[in-house]
Amino acid sequence: NRLSGLNRLAREQAGGPARGSRGAARWSLLPAPVADPTISAHATAEIMLERYGVLTRGSVAAESVPGGFGQLYRVLSKLEEAGHARRGYFVEKLGAAQFSTSTTIDRLRGFQLADDPRRQPVATVLASTDPANPYGAALAWPATETGHRPGRKAGAIVGLLDGALSLYLERGGRTVLTFGQLPEPSWRILATAMVAALRTAQVDKIAIATVDGQPVQDHPVGAALLGAGFYATPQGIRFRR
Structure with missing residues (x-):
């Protein structure tokens, strides 16, 4: 049947026999755990x-x-x-x-930010569990005014500007939390980095409904994300790869 044919093809491509004895796969014995x-x-x-x-x-x-x-x-x-x-x-x-x-x-x-008012902030977008994200590990999460709290959760994303936490996208993407009052150009920089990170990670789709408990369309980050590659829907904004 089709399944047995696929199994036979897989064994042939792996260098094992198409028919015959079991246990023909290649095995490697792992070292014993260190007891000391x-x-x-x-x-x-x-x-x-x-x-x-x-x-x-x-x-x-x-x-x-x-x-x-x-x-x-x-x-x-x-x-x-x-x-x-x-x-x-x-x-x-x-x-x-x-x-x-x-x-x-x-x-x-050797790392020092230039004291230049024309300098653009550097945006970094990471998985919240990434060791490069200090929040929730070396640094405490900033307080929020909503009932949602950020955390080092699989699937959640953080956006940093010059190393400071500015945005937290919850797992599943329905809710965004923001930190600090940022000017519109900074939101655009962060939104561009967010879309680039989603494309690099090959995320299929994300739908955002609220920012800090309010409709995403009413927050500057919503307009920034729309300009960076999201599109509007009746329920909010959406990204699709």
Whole structure:
């Protein structure tokens, strides 16, 4: 039948026999889990430093690391003694227990926004669970005036302007939360970055009905998204790839 024919074709393309014995697929034995908790914690610390750049208590809590920040702190201190990590107050308001590497610290010191009123803000659109999004991990989510609260949820999207949270698109796309009073040009920049990110991620469709509890058409972000590639519907605005 058709199903058996597809299975036979798949085995032939994979290099296995079309007929015959079972178990002809290619297998690879995974290494046994490391039983030593010290080795495991050391590997976790290195992964977290690479993932977050500047590692804080909040970042560790967001990852639900076994043993929590207390256990990882001891390992990070050992890495500091060995010269593989550095501890300091690198980012304001994130506490004194921050760990990073020399390369990351040098890059932070070289990053400074130009004091030019003509400079356009830099927009960044990320999945809310992306380690590059500090909110909900190293930084607390800003307060909202609606009953909705942002969170590091699969499918949710954050929009940052110069690193500050400006927009949160909830999972499923029905509701948008905004933070701060932004001028219209900033909304246009953020909306353009949002549409570009949706296309890059090959998102099929998103429908937005409300912004901060109000109809999306009544908010400046709605007009910005329409100008960037969304289109109007009776229920709100919609994006389709």
